[in-house]
Amino acid sequence: xxxxxxxxxxxxxxxxxxxxxxxxxxxxxASFAMSLYDWNLTGSATFIGxxxxxxxxxxxxxxxxxxNTLKWVLVYVPLSVIAAFVLANAMDKPLRGLAAFxxxxxxxSVSPLICIALLFVWLYNRDxxxxxxxxxxxxxxxxxxxxxxxISIYSVALMYMYKEAGYxxxxxxxxxxxxxxxxxxxxxxxxATGLRRLWYVKIPLLTPAFYYIVIISMIYAFQVFTEIYVMxxxxxxxxxxxxxxxxxxxxxxxxxxxxxASQAVVLFLMILSVTLVQTRVLGKRVQYDL
Amino acid sequence: xxxxxxxxxxxxxxxxxxxxxxxxIPFVWMILSSLKPQSEIFSFPPSLLxxxxxxxxxxxxxxxxxxxxxxxFMNSMIVAVPATxxxxxxxxLAAFAFxxxxxxxxxxxFMCFVSAIMMPTMMVMIPTFLLMRPFxxxxxxLIARVMFGLPFVVFLFRQFFMTIPRELDxxxxxxxxxxxxxxxxxxxxxxxxxVATLVVFVFQQVYNDFLYPLIFINSKSNxxxxxxxxxxxxxxxxxxxxxxxxxxxxxxxxxxxxxxAQRYFVEGVVMTGLKG
Amino acid sequence: xxxxxxxxxxxMLATAALVPGFAQSSxxxxxxxxxxWGDESERRMYEIVINDxxxxxxxxxxxxxxxxxxxxxxxxxxxxxxxAPDIFYLxxxxxxxxxxxxxxxxxxxxxxxYPELTADFVGGLLRYGSYNGKQYGIPKDxxxxxxxxxxxxxxxxGVPLPGPSWTTEDYRSIAKRLTVLDAKGKVQQWGAAVENxxxxxxxxxxxxxxxxxxxxxxxxxxxxxxxxxxxxxxxxADKSAPSPTALSGMGQSETQLFETGKVGMFPTGxxxxxxxxxxxxxxxxxxxxxxxxxxxxxxxxxxxxxxxxQTKNPEVAVALLRHILxxxxxxxxxxxxxxxxxxxxxxxxxxYIAEPPSAAPFIATGAYIDSKxxxxxxxxxxxxQYQDIISAQLDLAMRGSITMKEAAAAIDAKANSEIFK
Numbered sequence: 001x002x003x004x005x006x007x008x009x010x011x012x013x014x015x016x017x018x019x020x021x022x023x024x025x026x027x028x029x030a031s032f033a034m035s036l037y038d039w040n041l042t043g044s045a046t047f048i049g050x051x052x053x054x055x056x057x058x059x060x061x062x063x064x065x066x067x068n069t070l071k072w073v074l075v076y077v078p079l080s081v082i083a084a085f086v087l088a089n090a091m092d093k094p095l096r097g098l099a100a101f102x103x104x105x106x107x108x109s110v111s112p113l114i115c116i117a118l119l120f121v122w123l124y125n126r127d128x129x130x131x132x133x134x135x136x137x138x139x140x141x142x143x144x145x146x147x148x149x150x151i152s153i154y155s156v157a158l159m160y161m162y163k164e165a166g167y168x169x170x171x172x173x174x175x176x177x178x179x180x181x182x183x184x185x186x187x188x189x190x191x192a193t194g195l196r197r198l199w200y201v202k203i204p205l206l207t208p209a210f211y212y213i214v215i216i217s218m219i220y221a222f223q224v225f226t227e228i229y230v231m232x233x234x235x236x237x238x239x240x241x242x243x244x245x246x247x248x249x250x251x252x253x254x255x256x257x258x259x260x261a262s263q264a265v266v267l268f269l270m271i272l273s274v275t276l277v278q279t280r281v282l283g284k285r286v287q288y289d290l
Numbered sequence: 291x292x293x294x295x296x297x298x299x300x301x302x303x304x305x306x307x308x309x310x311x312x313x314x315i316p317f318v319w320m321i322l323s324s325l326k327p328q329s330e331i332f333s334f335p336p337s338l339l340x341x342x343x344x345x346x347x348x349x350x351x352x353x354x355x356x357x358x359x360x361x362x363f364m365n366s367m368i369v370a371v372p373a374t375x376x377x378x379x380x381x382x383l384a385a386f387a388f389x390x391x392x393x394x395x396x397x398x399x400f401m402c403f404v405s406a407i408m409m410p411t412m413m414v415m416i417p418t419f420l421l422m423r424p425f426x427x428x429x430x431x432l433i434a435r436v437m438f439g440l441p442f443v444v445f446l447f448r449q450f451f452m453t454i455p456r457e458l459d460x461x462x463x464x465x466x467x468x469x470x471x472x473x474x475x476x477x478x479x480x481x482x483x484x485v486a487t488l489v490v491f492v493f494q495q496v497y498n499d500f501l502y503p504l505i506f507i508n509s510k511s512n513x514x515x516x517x518x519x520x521x522x523x524x525x526x527x528x529x530x531x532x533x534x535x536x537x538x539x540x541x542x543x544x545x546x547x548x549x550x551a552q553r554y555f556v557e558g559v560v561m562t563g564l565k566g
Numbered sequence: 567x568x569x570x571x572x573x574x575x576x577x578m579l580a581t582a583a584l585v586p587g588f589a590q591s592s593x594x595x596x597x598x599x600x601x602x603w604g605d606e607s608e609r610r611m612y613e614i615v616i617n618d619x620x621x622x623x624x625x626x627x628x629x630x631x632x633x634x635x636x637x638x639x640x641x642x643x644x645x646x647x648x649x650a651p652d653i654f655y656l657x658x659x660x661x662x663x664x665x666x667x668x669x670x671x672x673x674x675x676x677x678x679x680y681p682e683l684t685a686d687f688v689g690g691l692l693r694y695g696s697y698n699g700k701q702y703g704i705p706k707d708x709x710x711x712x713x714x715x716x717x718x719x720x721x722x723x724g725v726p727l728p729g730p731s732w733t734t735e736d737y738r739s740i741a742k743r744l745t746v747l748d749a750k751g752k753v754q755q756w757g758a759a760v761e762n763x764x765x766x767x768x769x770x771x772x773x774x775x776x777x778x779x780x781x782x783x784x785x786x787x788x789x790x791x792x793x794x795x796x797x798x799x800x801x802x803a804d805k806s807a808p809s810p811t812a813l814s815g816m817g818q819s820e821t822q823l824f825e826t827g828k829v830g831m832f833p834t835g836x837x838x839x840x841x842x843x844x845x846x847x848x849x850x851x852x853x854x855x856x857x858x859x860x861x862x863x864x865x866x867x868x869x870x871x872x873x874x875x876q877t878k879n880p881e882v883a884v885a886l887l888r889h890i891l892x893x894x895x896x897x898x899x900x901x902x903x904x905x906x907x908x909x910x911x912x913x914x915x916x917x918y919i920a921e922p923p924s925a926a927p928f929i930a931t932g933a934y935i936d937s938k939x940x941x942x943x944x945x946x947x948x949x950x951q952y953q954d955i956i957s958a959q960l961d962l963a964m965r966g967s968i969t970m971k972e973a974a975a976a977i978d979a980k981a982n983s984e985i986f987k
Contacts, residue, residue, distance in 0.1 A: 005391050005392055005393055006393040006394060008387075008391055008393075008469050009387045009391040009392070009393030009396060010387075010393065012383045012384060012386055012387035012391065012469070012473075013383070013384040013387045013388070013399070015379075015380035015383060015384070015438050015439060016380050016381065016383070016384035016403065016438055016439040016444060017384075017399075018438050019380070019435070019437070019438020019439055020402070020403055020406065020438070022421060022434075022438075023414070023418060023421075023434075023435045023438070024403075024406035024409070024414070024441075025402075025406070026417055026421065027409065027413065027414040027415075027416075027417035027418055028406065028409050028414070030416075030417040031409060031413040031414070031417070034413075041416070087306075087309060090302050090305055090306055090309075091306065093299070093302060095299070095302065095303070095306075099549075099552050099553075101306050101310055102552065103545075103548060103549060103552070104310045104313055104314055105309070105310070105313055106548060107313070107314070107317060107545070108313065108316075109494070110490075110494050110498075110541065110544045110545065110548060111317075111537070111541060112498055112516060112519055112537060112540060112541075113498070114500070114516075114519065114520060114523060115320070115519070115533065115534075115537040116316065118523065118528065118530070118533065119316045119319065119320060120316070122332070122530070123316065123319075128332060130315075130319070162313075162316075167491075170487065174483075174487065178453070208449065212445070212446070212449070216442060219407055219408055222408075223410045223411065223412075225410075225412065226500075230523070244410060244412070247410060247412055247413075248412055251412060251413075257416070260412070260413070261413060264409060264410050264412070264413040267408075267410060268408050268409050268410075271408040272405055272408055275405065275408070
């Protein structure tokens with residue numbers, strides 16, 4: 001029985017394993033290998049051991065990109081989770097027109113990123129953009145959302161939050177609607193209503209969903225590239241360089257593919273360890289059997 | 291009590307409407323802009339309605355510079371439809387094994403599988419290109435990299451499967467069902483909501499992908515919609531007028547899919563801490 | 567009957583083989599791929615040029631590859647996968663890296679065979695397709711940088727249009743006079759706009775004779791470079807021009823200010839002409855040469871046509887190259903107004919360069935192309951990385967967070983310690 005289970009198990013995951021080996025494991029191993037070479041994609045590669053990693057440790061732009069990426073993750077991930085939760089919670093009621101709201105909130109997620117990003121470039125324009133125009137109507141002087149180095153990275157993150165919130169809303173809403181109503185009733189009998197019910201019953205039951213959206217948002221946030229490429233090109237100065245953008249610059253602009261691979265390896269290990277820690281911490285409550 | 295509830299409902303509506311309004315402003319601007327000439331799009335203070343209402347952008351974008359959006363839509367469908375359906379099948383098979391069958395190395399494999407998405411696409415791209423070199427300028431690489439299943443799809447399927455009571459499987463086993471049959475005729479029918487949700491997620495990802503079509507597709511006759519869309523962000527100047535019009539019509543198929551899948555969405559991704 | 571036809575055909579073939587010209591053109595056979603970037607008008611133009619080529623060479627099939635965005639990511643991936651196109655674009659800044667790696671075919675022997683390919687070139691231009699003394703690419707056209715002016719704004723302000731000999735001081739004072747503020751001091755109309763784009767700063771950095779790259783090193787601290795750049799930055803510091811958005815050369819922001827009639831003067835390349843013809847219809851516009859410092863210098867912004875060293879069919883590829891660079895095909899380009907012809911004889915041919923705007927300012931820049939500083943820099947094969955260092959510091963200087971002198975020092979320090987070691 002156990003042997004049969006084993007064979008059956010492998011048969012079931014066989015298609016996924018083919019894909020895994022070809023399109024995930026092999027490229028990842030190749031990236032690890034590339035990180036040990038000096039290679040520019042178009043010429044020949046020279047083995048240089050760990051020098052790329054040594055260079056990385058001293059690279060100031062890499063350090064800035066890392067800190068910008070962390071800023072992005074630390075601001076974007078909690079904000080987008082909270083925003084998605086507030087919206088989903090408001091919709092977790094027998095309301096008319098729920099489908100319409102859900103569609104509206106999901107609309108940005110299905111739209112092409114390039115289109116949303118370019119829309120925001122215009123919305124953010126300091127002198128002629130809609131946001132500053134609306135602010136000026138209520139007497140607030142706007143700022144250069146993308147041209148001020150103190151806030152450019154947050155402006156791009158805000159755009160991304162706007163774009164991706166709908167995805168998280170769908171996941172959270174589904175999770176909320178999966179909570180058996182009896183649990184709320186039981187809580188009410190115990191005297192827990194309103195906020196207390198939210199805090200002691202609903203939120204704990206949503207932990208797995210939170211876990212999923214936090215991890216997924218974090219993984220994507222660590223790889224941010226197109227948003228920066230379209231909206232700021234890393235500027236002003238280095239204020240919106242992210243790891244994804246710097247990695248691309250090295251790989252496809254500076255002729256330093258091997259160096260870019262070493263960044264990818266560091267990034268990969270970083271995300272992996274954060275995920276493992278999160279899994280450990282949340283593991284018991286999540287019951288994910290990871 | 292009733293009055294309090296009414297008030298709460300009214301407040302909820304007010305909040306949702308406000309949020310929906312903020313959410314939809316860029317789209318309204320997109321649609322209105324798509325009806326204006328480029329010079330009017332950037333007028334300041336912003337003009338809401340087009341001074342001169344024109345559908346010219348739509349006709350211009352549809353065939354701009356030798357592009358053919360009818361063809362590109364068809365190409366995108368030729369890629370996205372098989373890629374999505376096969377991805378759903380292989381992912382659910384794998385998820386079923388990860389959730390229901392005990393075999394050695396299962397949990398380690400699952401962990402490896404899920405952590406694969408942590409490698410930046412930019413790096414994965416080059417080895418994938420080398421691997422799929424014989425299929426350059428065909429749709430094969432675009433379909434192949436999705437059809438075997440995607441980690442996040444496997445993850446969400448597994449999550450849902452774990453909420454289906456195990457007693458159902460056990461009863462079926464007693465009746466002599468094979469594992470494959472349990473997956474197909476018991477688990478999958480119960481999973482309609484999650485299938486609907488994931489179809490939308492996967493389809494959207496394939497349909498909106500830019501990087502892989504960019505490197506694999508050469509001929510204009512094989513362009514997907516996103517390649518066409520990107521060409522309006524020109525090297526010399528961005529044609530907002532054409533880009534907005536093209537964005538509107540590229541959104542249509544995916545929006546239609548979403549609306550069609552809506553009614554299954556309710557318990558699409560069950561993710562509570564409670565099992566069964 | 568059939569026998570007669572067969573004989574006739576055989577006779578014709580024999581004749582063809584004997585007449586050299588005829589035999590040569592009909593011998594071309596096979597496939598050739600050609601990859602470029604470009605906007606919609608450029609794509610349409612290549613369709614015409616390529617159809618024409620295929621019609622003249624029935625045995626040849628051209629696979630035209632158009633990369634809608636992120637051109638070099640695609641090109642480098644293709645090269646890494648040994649599937650480079652036979653002919654491709656390479657801009658002047660990235661050209662050397664590809665030539666250095668042996669990706670490009672040495673065109674020397676072909677130029678010897680077809681000397682018209684590079685004869686009669688506009689001065690200084692051809693160099694940008696060479697590396698280590700060998701010609702690996704041929705600049706298909708060039709992009710003069712000129713000042714685009716909104717004549718309506720000048721008229722409304724009562725300011726006469728600048729003449730060809732205007733100076734950087736004139737530029738600054740005109741920009742001030744064209745700037746309009748509302749009662750609250752908010753800008754309603756900018757006198758000028760500049761971009762943090764290589765073409766813009768290369769013009770200003772050289773305008774007082776400064777050499778921003780010299781003897782293999784970054785040399786921004788040259789006082790004359792700083793003086794020239796200051797002329798660019800003063801206009802921003804005066805609030806006669808907005809501090810540019812961080813986008814470099816993607817035409818997303820400053821150009822739109824000009825297109826919507828909110829800017830009096832805006833420097834950019836010839837490539838803007840086809841777009842402006844369509845989008846600037848609401849006002850009268852023209853161009854004038856860039857303002858003069860103690861001298862004038864115009865950078866080279868171009869695309870080289872390069873052949874892959876892996877090409878299986880160099881004859882066909884060269885034939886296509888010759889066709890693209892023929893007077894006839896170039897006429898299609900010039901009609902679009904998207905670039906200037908590389909051959910001198912075409913510059914003076916009446917009606918060849920489409921007007922409006924007047925071709926004179928564009929032609930005039932041909933007399934002062936920078937054939938030294940910029941070339942020495944791009945020939946290091948490390949220009950893209952250098953450019954990113956420059957843009958980052960210029961961003962800060964344009965915002966006024968640091969002075970031009972500080973920016974120059976920072977550029978030199980970083981570039982000379984990391985790139986030009």
